[in-house]
Amino acid sequence: MPELPEVETTVRALREPVVGRTIIDVWNDWPRLIVTHDLDELKYQIHNQTVQAISRRAKYLVFHLTNGEHLIIHLKMSGHLSVVAPEIPRHKHVHTIFHLDNGKELRFKDMRKFGRVYLVKNTDEFFQKLGPEPLEDSFTVDLLKERLKGRRRIMKTTLLDQHIIAGIGNIYADEALFYAGIHPERGADELTEEDFVKLHAAIKKVLNLGIAREGASIDLYAKPDGTRGEMQNAVAVFRRTGQLCRQCEQYIQRKKLNGRSTHFCPTCQR
DNA sequence: ACCGGAGCCTGTTAGC
């Protein structure tokens, strides 16, 4: 479910209730969610550790602990984090709970169980293979060009590859290609100078719009407090199959590309 | 090195 804007929204919402809190215990009923440790080891490692900061890298949330360890969580398709009082009934899809020193619980709910928890010391090493953050100032037109250089796969698939650029998923890939006027089946090596400039601006535009609107609640995604984002009301093409393009008289088309549902305007995108 | 497809999971929706 969540892409860069949804994860960023989650991080921002968790800072107030979690930063400064100390983790006193961990509960889990689906061991595969925790990748780097078994439950007892994890409990031992993070017991009495205070969360000093929460940050985001690509679609990962990073909780910085006082002992120098980093608790890293990926929400994958259906993950959701919330901080609630213990008396709130636990939803059946909650598979991990971090108990905080004020009695509240940081709950990781994940219907499809694709989500993952890691505890790592060295984040540079952990994130080594990820591409650049598209919203950083260092993500320039030249850097985008360099990242796409020599790649022959189609643009849709290229934008989804986290090793090339980090943080873009299915919604924002379709949206960015629309605003750039680039057909999703164009090869990355066919882009012109003008395409690079437009794509660079389009990526920043759609991700910033997604953050401003606090994420796209098209299916399962919700903010930590359970309320919906607003980005679903501002999409140009995603899941708008058969509806009118906002820029011309054509209808939005859907096509499956390398297994991923892709939405585009055949007139505006070439 | 690059690329595409299978697999991981459960729930919802589309199609017969």
Add this chain to the structure above:
DNA sequence: TGCTAACAGGCTCCGG
């Protein structure tokens, strides 16, 4: 209505 297949905001692994 009721069943079955397709589909779902992601990523890793494996083979070509």
